[in-house]
Amino acid sequence: MILETLQQDEHVFSGLVRSKLLSGQRNMGERRWFNHLELANRKLHAQAPFSDQCTEIVQRYRAHDASKAEHEFWLEHTTTAPWVISLDQENTSARGRLRASELTSFAGHRGWRFCADCAQKEREMLGFSYWHSSHHYFGAMICAKHKTPLFTHQKLHVHDYSLPQEWLGKAEEMVIQFEWQLKWQSFIYQLCEAFKADLTLATRIKQNVFELLEIDRKVTYYFDKERINALFKEMYSDLGENFFVEMIRRYANGHQYVSNPLWLALHEDKSFQGVRSPIYWLVTIFWLREKLSTLDGVINHEWHSTTN
Numbered sequence: 545m546i547l548e549t550l551q552q553d554e555h556v557f558s559g560l561v562r563s564k565l566l567s568g569q570r571n572m573g574e575r576r577w578f579n580h581l582e583l584a585n586r587k588l589h590a591q592a593p594f595s596d597q598c599t600e601i602v603q604r605y606r607a608h609d610a611s612k613a614e615h616e617f618w619l620e621h622t623t624t625a626p627w628v629i630s631l632d633q634e635n636t637s638a639r640g641r642l643r644a645s646e647l648t649s650f651a652g653h654r655g656w657r658f659c660a661d662c663a664q665k666e667r668e669m670l671g672f673s674y675w676h677s678s679h680h681y682f683g684a685m686i687c688a689k690h691k692t693p694l695f696t697h698q699k700l701h702v703h704d705y706s707l708p709q710e711w712l713g714k715a716e717e718m719v720i721q722f723e724w725q726l727k728w729q730s731f732i733y734q735l736c737e738a739f740k741a742d743l744t745l746a747t748r749i750k751q752n753v754f755e756l757l758e759i760d761r762k763v764t765y766y767f768d769k770e771r772i773n774a775l776f777k778e779m780y781s782d783l784g785e786n787f788f789v790e791m792i793r794r795y796a797n798g799h800q801y802v803s804n805p806l807w808l809a810l811h812e813d814k815s816f817q818g819v820r821s822p823i824y825w826l827v828t829i830f831w832l833r834e835k836l837s838t839l840d841g842v843i844n845h846e847w848h849s850t851t852n
Contacts (some may be wrong), residue, residue: 557601590703598622605682623680649821658676659695663711666710673707724784751838763810
């Protein structure tokens with residue numbers, strides 16, 4: 545199957561689906577199609593950038609077009625950007641095993657979503673619309689370009705091999721209910737764009753967090769857990785209960801033993817194998833965003849009033 549050229553910010557799964565729709569395999573069943581492509585028969589999840597399936601598709605695309613460096617391709621055509629905070633400095637290719645629990649630790653929407661303005665304008669200009677990688681960053685509810693709400697549907701929890709244009713008039717608008725959700729939009733989009741431009745920024749931000757919290761060594765349970773628990777109480781009070789219910793799965797589920805996101809961000813657990821979900825670091829940085837000098841010039845608080 546010939547792979548269709550990816551558009552700016554197009555998710556690799558979107559390109560794969562467009563390739564299917566434009567080929568003689570359009571009506572081929574899902575299982576048979578994956579067998580034909582010699583790919584594992586897995587559902588196409590938007591926020592699973594390091595799955596074996598996503599990695600294989602990225603490699604196939606890069607075999608046809610290596611005009612971008614590997615890390616640039618991952619950052620533009622998958623949802624890798626927010627995960628940079630959990631990866632080794634300057635090494636987005638060092639992708640370890642991703643536990644299912646790390647994918648589900650985020651409580652917010654994890655399905656496919658689109659901007660109606662993008663879909664309509666792409667259809668007019670290109671003849672088709674496509675799924676954007678950036679629309680699937682953690683907690684994204686509006687389009688960074690048009691500043692309009694994203695749309696989704698319960699059937700789009702996993703990809704159904706359609707394009708956004710097919711959901712116009714059917715999908716439901718995502719509604720921002722709380723002020724912090726609006727602030728999160730400018731935070732997550734601008735932070736991810738900054739990571740794309742400078743992979744070393746993530747390391748500098750983390751160092752800045754440790755300095756701000758006056759932690760000058762690796763944290764340990766014996767010496768630091770009590771103090772970090774106290775800091776987390778401040779975080780919880782500042783951000784509010786609703787923030788954690790909407791962002792962290794254990795809070796959303798009313799779990800008896802809720803996690804301490806600040807501890808999970810700051811503590812280096814040597815027994816943990818794989819890539820830790822970035823949601824804990826993202827929550828921590830969001831909490832401290834107005835105090836971190838490394839975010840100077842990164843977060844524009846007038847972002848909502850601008851259009852690209």
